[in-house]
């Protein structure tokens with residue numbers, strides 16, 4: 001690793017990976033990849049169309065039977081080798097993510113750890129594919145349940161965790177014996193292309209992993225989604241796109257896995273250790289500039305500690321150095337694109353006009369790139385748009401509550417149910433919250449809960 005961005009990017013594949021060969025798009029088109037910290041182009045990659053997508057699926061179909069029959073131990077060893085190679089190349093992956101997505105280098109490095117764990121975990125799972133043996137109800141026969149690879153999968157990933165969202169899909173599919181076509185987000189295709197090269201180096205056979213990059217996600221995906229040879233769709237991204245993909249999948253009765261948006265409530269009760277609550281809140285909000293599905297979106301704080309909590313969050317937010325993620329002291333990088341800045345600014349302005357008070361921040365930064373000040377708002381009313389919308393930016397929105405019932409009512413007042421956070425010293429209350437909060441995951445006295 002030289003640490004030189006231009007040299008690193010020159011070594012990243014820029015074409016489609018189809019059947020083990022790096023291939024230009026059929027129409028010869030490319031699209032630009034930008035660094036959000038500078039708003040400058042850093043690379044061009046192949047721009048696939050529907051015919052490229054079909055070719056990628058052809059390759060996944062051709063490789064499917066052989067890969068399904070590969071001994072699990074062999075699949076496990078390939079994934080484990082990929083994990084090891086990722087450790088060797090971790091500085092390159094970290095820098096590449098910072099360049100195309102903007103997160104600070106330390107966070108990119110943490111994502112290499114997080115993303116790598118999916119390779120390690122599923123290398124271990126590959127050899128533990130079990131079934132079930134039972135007695136049928138009549139007692140006259142036995143029931144054997146066995147597991148089989150479903151076949152070719154289409155994997156669509158978002159831009160916010162360019163490495164981890166790819167390994168989280170590729171590793172389990174390959175471990176199970178499935179072949180895949182991966183389509184990374186158009187804003188951050190480089191990390192997936194670089195990962196695909198790593199997987200080849202680790203020994204993934206031709207056609208098992210195919211990658212298409214495209215500026216026209218909808219049209220290009222349609223040719224795969226309507227192909228009866230596709231067996232499964234796995235999507236991580238926004239809820240509206242997920243809904244539209246589920247409708248398309250229904251036409252083919254496709255198996256689906258959907259990881260969609262979030263609107264996490266972060267509850268602070270008056271018996272919480274406030275130092276710990278602030279530390280957890282900083283992570284739950286400002287990690288990844290707030291651009292995480294698990295980001296705390298609504299801070300619900302018991303009235304008696306609201307003032308203190310808001311003050312301390314503002315003090316901490318003001319200390320965060322905003323800048324280019326490649327600079328070592330940077331704690332908050334740019335948002336992903338100009339549209340994201342406008343969305344955050346609109347949400348903050350709306351909250352203000354509805355009576356929220358700005359404790360700190362609330363403005364974009366006057367410099368190249370897409371920077372927004374770490375912001376703390378208090379007295380945010382329930383009708384402010386940011387309480388019902390994924391903010392996806394560095395904005396702490398605090399709403400006070402009086403008692404546990406009100407906290408639960410406010411927390412559950414959303415169609416999202418991904419994750420919640422609770423700070424309290426009472427174990428009994430913590431356990432009650434697990435029952436009462438309608439979220440799939442709950443962090444108790446912790447601000448980060450993602451792991452393999």
Ligand code: NAD
Pocket residue numbers: 156157158159160161165183184185186217218219221236237238239241242244245258259260261262292293294390418
């Ligand atoms: P997005 O939905 O805009 O895009 C996600 C992916 O879908 C991209 O690859 C995009 O190119 C593709 N896509 C967009 N429209 C499509 C269409 N019509 N057909 C096929 N593909 C299409 O989301 P994003 O902005 O990239 O990511 C942010 C979103 O992802 C947030 O809502 C966030 O909460 C969510 N997310 C969820 C999880 C989770 O585990 N639940 C994890 C990370 C991100």
